[in-house]
Amino acid sequence: MENIDLHLLDKKYYLPTFNRIPITFVKGKGSKLWDIENREYIDMLAGIAVTNVGHCHPKVVKAIQDQAGELMHISNFFVSPIQVALSELLVKISSMDRVFFTNSGAESVEGAIKIARRYAHSIGRGGKIISMENSFHGRTLATIATGQPKYQQGFGPIPHGFSQVPFNDLEAVRNVISEEVAGIIVEPIQGEGGIKLADKAYLEGLRQICDENNVALIFDEIQSGIGRTGHWFAKDHYGVQPDILTSAKGLGGGMPIGALLCNEKIAGAIQFGDHGTTFGGNPLAASASMATLKVIVEENLTKEAKEKGEWLMEKLNSLKEKYSTIKEVRGMGLMIGIELNEPALPYMQQLLQEGFVANATAVNVLRLVPALNISREELESFLLALEKVFIMKKELTNAQ
Ligand SMILES: *Cc1c(COP(=O)(O)O)cnc(C)c1O
Numbered sequence: 052m053e054n055i056d057l058h059l060l061d062k063k064y065y066l067p068t069f070n071r072i073p074i075t076f077v078k079g080k081g082s083k084l085w086d087i088e089n090r091e092y093i094d095m096l097a098g099i100a101v102t103n104v105g106h107c108h109p110k111v112v113k114a115i116q117d118q119a120g121e122l123m124h125i126s127n128f129f130v131s132p133i134q135v136a137l138s139e140l141l142v143k144i145s146s147m148d149r150v151f152f153t154n155s156g157a158e159s160v161e162g163a164i165k166i167a168r169r170y171a172h173s174i175g176r177g178g179k180i181i182s183m184e185n186s187f188h189g190r191t192l193a194t195i196a197t198g199q200p201k202y203q204q205g206f207g208p209i210p211h212g213f214s215q216v217p218f219n220d221l222e223a224v225r226n227v228i229s230e231e232v233a234g235i236i237v238e239p240i241q242g243e244g245g246i247k248l249a250d251k252a253y254l255e256g257l258r259q260i261c262d263e264n265n266v267a268l269i270f271d272e273i274q275s276g277i278g279r280t281g282h283w284f285a286k287d288h289y290g291v292q293p294d295i296l297t298s299a300k301g302l303g304g305g306m307p308i309g310a311l312l313c314n315e316k317i318a319g320a321i322q323f324g325d326h327g328t329t330f331g332g333n334p335l336a337a338s339a340s341m342a343t344l345k346v347i348v349e350e351n352l353t354k355e356a357k358e359k360g361e362w363l364m365e366k367l368n369s370l371k372e373k374y375s376t377i378k379e380v381r382g383m384g385l386m387i388g389i390e391l392n393e394p395a396l397p398y399m400q401q402l403l404q405e406g407f408v409a410n411a412t413a414v415n416v417l418r419l420v421p422a423l424n425i426s427r428e429e430l431e432s433f434l435l436a437l438e439k440v441f442i443m444k445k446e447l448t449n450a451q
Pocket of ligand 1: 155156157158160187188189190238242243271272273274275299300
């Protein structure tokens with residue numbers, strides 16, 4: 052079947068929740084993608100910060116194939132060797148104490164909210180959750196309640212017990228803290244919100260406020276975690292440890308798996324039956340995740356992400372000197388946003404024409420979250436293409 056036929060069938064059958072780009076991808080290897088017409092692309096999006104070790108890494112593929120032939124699923128009523136190994140490794144790399152596996156980011160945040168409330172109620176506090184403006188924590192009912200109003204439109208009644216304060220504003224948090232508050236959730240680097248970094252003093256201040264009030268501090272590292280910023284988690288740059296940490300996206304190297312981690316204090320409030328999941332962390336998903344984390348260690352990809360990210364940001368900043376359309380370049384490791392003075396969508400589309408997959412978020416921001424093992428050559432060719440797009444746009448504007 053041809054690309055256009057597939058596009059039309061998709062339009063006919065799939066709920067129109069995505070304004071899909073009419074490109075059909077059929078194969079991936081590392082940071083290369085091929086569409087159904089056998090055209091090659093370089094992937095600067097990695098399935099939205101998911102394929103952190105590249106598409107179809109041989110070790111991840113082999114782990115999934117081997118596990119699929121042994122045992123895919125058993126339910127969480129029983130023990131699985133691969134899940135135990137993953138629990139131990141995740142606890143170790145996050146410096147948290149306990150883990151619970153889920154199937155997605157939003158589910159991890161839902162779990163985080165539940166255990167924060169469970170703990171708060173155990174010490175006689177209320178269940179309110181404070182989140183930040185411009186944040187993104189998922190698309191389930193509770194997670195849209197934590198997020199931007201635009202995602203809540205038409206889905207009322209929205210669960211209550213949630214309120215937002217401006218990001219990077221400690222005073223705003225101090226003003227809403229009361230006995231009613233159970234938890235504060237924040238992305239150390241806002242992803243969908245346009246790659247906005249928390250200030251160090253802000254996260255330190257949140258830690259202090261939470262300690263003083265016995266409120267759970269929740270870091271949502273679903274996008275910023277798993278080596279992306281040059282450490283296992285962005286929190287490691289800040290030196291601030293949350294009470295609860297959420298992970299997903301890059302955790303499975305492409306396999307849907309999420310996790311929530313917490314410290315012993317929060318875990319102490321959880322009893323049998325308080326939370327559950329059928330699929331979460333099943334052997335198949337756990338095998339993909341274990342293989343992904345091992346590849347990150349073996350190939351030193353946190354260091355790679357840091358070095359390549361710094362180099363790329365430097366190059367992007369020199370492009371900024373030349374093209375006034377670029378307002379600001381922000382990021383950490385390979386989580387980079389190029390904020391433009393105009394909508395980023397046409398730039399993203401032009402890049403696709405040139406054979407590069409990127410993403411436009413928060414209207415004006417071009418988001419780059421490639422695989423951590425993307426090569427210098429691939430990044431160099433992206434920079435050339437990006438400059439070409441800026442030149443084209445500039446000439447178009449001048450001609451008008
Ligand atoms: C993507 C994302 C989520 C939601 O993850 P899903 O797997 O789409 O449910 C939550 N929080 C952050 C920070 C994210 O980037």
